[in-house]
Amino acid sequence: MIEPKKKVSKARRNKRHSANSFATAPTLVVCSHCHEMKESHKVCSHCGYFNGKPVKAKSE
Numbered sequence: 083m084i085e086p087k088k089k090v091s092k093a094r095r096n097k098r099h100s101a102n103s104f105a106t107a108p109t110l111v112v113c114s115h116c117h118e119m120k121e122s123h124k125v126c127s128h129c130g131y132f133n134g135k136p137v138k139a140k141s142e
């Protein structure tokens with residue numbers, strides 16, 4: 083088993099977690115199809131388009 087040499091102190095651990103926060107707000111971009119705000123690299127929740135193509139059928 084590979085073991086860490088020393089126990090990481092709470093201060094050191096917390097410093098690391100605060101430096102590269104894992105809980106960041108999603109990056110929002112303007113949808114190229116409906117021009118609404120959507121999450122980057124995700125299917126638009128408003129029109130269901132991704133990369134100019136319909137991915138999921140619009141529920142009406």
Ligand SMILES: [Zn+2]
Binds near residue numbers: 113116117118128
């Ligand atoms: Zn859209």
